[in-house]
Amino acid sequence: MKTITTTIIIIVFILSIFLFPCLILSTDSITSTTSLNLNQTLVSKGQVFELGFFDLGNNNLYIGIWYKQIKKRTYVWVANRDTPITSSSGKLTIDDTGNIVVLDQAETAVWSSNSSVSKANTVAQLLDSGNFVLRMEDDEDPENYMWQSFDDLTDTLLPGMKLGWDRKTGVNRFLRSWKTNTNPGSGDYSFKMNIDGFPEVYLTLGNRTMYRSGPWNGRRFSGVPEMKSVSVIEFEFENNSDEISYSYEMSNHSVYSRLIMSSSGRLQRFTWIDSDSTGTWSEYWFAPRDQCDDFRKCGPFGICDANASPSCECMKGFRPKNQWAWNLRDGSDGCVRSSELDCGSDEFLLLKNMKLPESSKAFVDQSMNLSSCAMICKRNCSCAAYANMDITQGGSGCVIWAVDLLDMRKYADSEGGQDLYVRVAASDLGTFLNFSTDMTYALTAGMVQVDNAIII
Ligand SMILES: *[C@@H]1O[C@H](CO)[C@@H](O)[C@H](O)[C@H]1NC(C)=O
Ligand SMILES: *[C@@H]1O[C@H](CO)[C@@H](O)[C@H](O)[C@H]1NC(C)=O
Ligand SMILES: *[C@@H]1O[C@H](CO)[C@@H](O)[C@H](O)[C@H]1NC(C)=O
Ligand SMILES: *[C@@H]1O[C@H](CO)[C@@H](O)[C@H](O)[C@H]1NC(C)=O
Ligand SMILES: *[C@@H]1O[C@H](CO)[C@@H](O)[C@H](O)[C@H]1NC(C)=O
Numbered sequence: 258m259k260t261i262t263t264t265i266i267i268i269v270f271i272l273s274i275f276l277f278p279c280l281i282l283s284t285d286s287i288t289s290t291t292s293l294n295l296n297q298t299l300v301s302k303g304q305v306f307e308l309g310f311f312d313l314g315n316n317n318l319y320i321g322i323w324y325k326q327i328k329k330r331t332y333v334w335v336a337n338r339d340t341p342i343t344s345s346s347g348k349l350t351i352d353d354t355g356n357i358v359v360l361d362q363a364e365t366a367v368w369s370s371n372s373s374v375s376k377a378n379t380v381a382q383l384l385d386s387g388n389f390v391l392r393m394e395d396d397e398d399p400e401n402y403m404w405q406s407f408d409d410l411t412d413t414l415l416p417g418m419k420l421g422w423d424r425k426t427g428v429n430r431f432l433r434s435w436k437t438n439t440n441p442g443s444g445d446y447s448f449k450m451n452i453d454g455f456p457e458v459y460l461t462l463g464n465r466t467m468y469r470s471g472p473w474n475g476r477r478f479s480g481v482p483e484m485k486s487v488s489v490i491e492f493e494f495e496n497n498s499d500e501i502s503y504s505y506e507m508s509n510h511s512v513y514s515r516l517i518m519s520s521s522g523r524l525q526r527f528t529w530i531d532s533d534s535t536g537t538w539s540e541y542w543f544a545p546r547d548q549c550d551d552f553r554k555c556g557p558f559g560i561c562d563a564n565a566s567p568s569c570e571c572m573k574g575f576r577p578k579n580q581w582a583w584n585l586r587d588g589s590d591g592c593v594r595s596s597e598l599d600c601g602s603d604e605f606l607l608l609k610n611m612k613l614p615e616s617s618k619a620f621v622d623q624s625m626n627l628s629s630c631a632m633i634c635k636r637n638c639s640c641a642a643y644a645n646m647d648i649t650q651g652g653s654g655c656v657i658w659a660v661d662l663l664d665m666r667k668y669a670d671s672e673g674g675q676d677l678y679v680r681v682a683a684s685d686l687g688t689f690l691n692f693s694t695d696m697t698y699a700l701t702a703g704m705v706q707v708d709n710a711i712i713i
């Protein structure tokens with residue numbers, strides 16, 4: 258009886274080798290002794306992601322990662338995006354330096370994980386997060402990964418991936434679009450963290466900026482009011498000794514979401530709606546959204562208001578620099594001061610719900626409060642504006658702009674933007690308050706308060 262059972266098992270096993278070659282390699286990893294050919298894939302343990310070769314009908318072979326459960330193929334990562342295999346076969350394996358390599362038919366490497374750590378006994382594993390990692394066989398500690406696809410972004414930001422600067426390696430991870438819908442090669446659009454000044458993320462076409470997120474104000478990017486603390490997605494921004502990065506997590510891991518830099522220049526967040534067996538990706542958010550998202554739409558000191566017509570406005574104390582163009586609805590020359598500043602008597606105009614101005618040249622002090630920030634700005638004649646760095650818990654930190662204020666926009670309600678205080682000649686504000694006297698008085702009384710700002 259026992260031998261019969263054993264024999265059956267052996268027969269089934271042998272049959273399966275011949276009938277289902279793919280099933281034999283139904284695993285989540287490869288080692289130096291195994292490899293992946295055209296007809297095989299790796300599947301993560303929880304069946305979330307799948308990795309393998311694909312071609313989009315133009316005889317170029319790529320190694321990529323897609324969702325295992327979603328029938329409409331959705332690629333989230335491509336290894337050899339700029340070096341496709343043009344021969345009819347290829348292989349993914351681990352070479353003798355311990356690196357992951359993609360080989361063409363002639364066994365020439367078209368792509369390598371390039372880890373400088375050269376070791377035997379490495380294993381490349383596809384995780385349920387969509388991360389493809391290279392590690393030592395007996396070491397699963399993420400800190401010790403020798404390489405990971407999450408450090409080598411394509412056009413997609415998945416939950417847990419970090420967009421931004423790794424201070425230790427000096428790598429600034431960013432999204433780069435596909436060339437076209439059917440060509441995963443590096444396209445012209447990028448979405449990249451600018452770490453200078455008050456960090457924010459820029460969407461560029463080649464070397465031209467098209468849109469920026471606005472800096473992180475503790476709750477959201479200053480220019481993305483839609484980033485409300487929605488139940489399913491948790492946004493994170495880190496600035497510490499290791500990194501400056503943006504990432505997000507799903508509170509319900511069975512909900513799929515991805516942020517992509519599309520080949521048409523649109524930043525899009527999709528969420529998978531599994532209404533029936535087919536399912537669809539629904540567009541949850543996109544940018545740029547409207548004309549006010551166009552970079553520097555209203556020029557220096559100009560403010561864009563999508564609900565106004567014309568959409569460009571000059572704040573109190575300013576007038577259009579080029580009235581003729583302004584009348585023709587071209588606000589790109591921006592605004593100039595009606596009266597010159599005299600430094601000592603200048604006042605600050607409070608603008609509410611503002612996307613903060615371009616911040617790469619801004620000065621940031623995390624520990625200063627708004628009153629001290631106001632004083633520093635007031636004292637320095639080149640300071641054009643100031644704001645809180647973080648708007649949570651009543652506001653904290655100080656940002657100062659000593660440059661022309663560019664790319665500002667105004668939101669309709671407090672769900673967008675934040676308070677911004679702009680230096681304006683006192684004579685232009687109508688009410689003439691002697692700021693320095695008030696300030697001196699307040700200082701003496703031991704309670705610094707900048708309350709002579711005016712709300713428009
Ligand atoms: C892959 O599968 C196709 C058709 O299913 C077959 O023609 C081809 O020989 C296979 N290639 C390899 C490398 O197994
Ligand atoms: C590996 O190095 C080669 C040569 O320096 C480079 O062309 C290639 O882009 C690198 N691959 C990765 C994944 O960084
Ligand atoms: C980021 O962190 C660094 C180091 O901790 C700090 O010096 C800098 O002020 C911070 N910048 C912002 C914008 O938070
Ligand atoms: C941007 O790219 C264009 C075209 O490639 C080039 O002519 C121009 O000089 C570049 N500008 C800068 C600031 O690098
Ligand atoms: C998570 O999402 C799935 C699919 O949308 C849903 O069926 C499930 O109830 C959710 N779980 C929680 C805890 O919200």
Ligand SMILES: *[C@@H]1O[C@H](CO)[C@@H](O)[C@H](O)[C@H]1NC(C)=O
Nearest residue numbers: 625626627628629703704705
């Ligand atoms: C702001 O900071 C200054 C200097 O540290 C301090 O004297 C002042 O009390 C603070 N003001 C408020 C409102 O916390």
Ligand SMILES: *[C@@H]1O[C@H](CO)[C@@H](O)[C@H](O)[C@H]1NC(C)=O
Nearest residue numbers: 620636637638639640657659
């Ligand atoms: C005023 O601010 C500018 C820009 O931050 C700085 O370069 C300059 O040294 C400051 N001047 C004084 C007197 O603090």
Ligand SMILES: *[C@@H]1O[C@H](CO)[C@@H](O)[C@H](O)[C@H]1NC(C)=O
Nearest residue numbers: 601602683691692693694695
């Ligand atoms: C503000 O008040 C101070 C002290 O009284 C005075 O010296 C200064 O001239 C006043 N400034 C203006 C613009 O009136």
